[in-house]
Amino acid sequence: QVQLVESGGGLVQAGDSVRLSCAASGGFFSGYGMGWFRQAPGKEREFVAAISWHGRDTNYADSVKGRFTISRDNAKNTVYLQMNSLKSEDTGVYYCAASRLALGSEYQKMYDYWGQGTQVTVSS
Helix, strand or coil, X not given: CCEEEEECCEEEECCCCEEEEEEEECCCHHHCEEEEEEECCCCCCEEEEEECCCCCCEEECCCCCCCEEEEEECCCCEEEEEECCCCHHHCEXXXXXXXXXXXXXXXXXXXXXXXXXXXXXXXX
């Protein structure tokens, strides 16, 4: 059983940068593909970024390409999401997730464990 705890969210201005962290415990972190998803008010949860177990493969939603960077530190059991040039449409609850699919995935059904989420609010 893997527990995931996100942190780093908050209220920021458009154009600002924020780094989210997701700390994992209770499992073999370096064996899991990891992903970040978000849910805006009144909308379904959507894919943001994913990273493979070794960190060499990453995948991004078109809406965040060039602005967001996913990374991981297996020694610290932590995955990060660096978010730059934030826009109001980036507002939402951000969730990290762990997948036994070691390459990670953009599909929510491929993830086995989820965190509780952290709120990011971008004011324009």
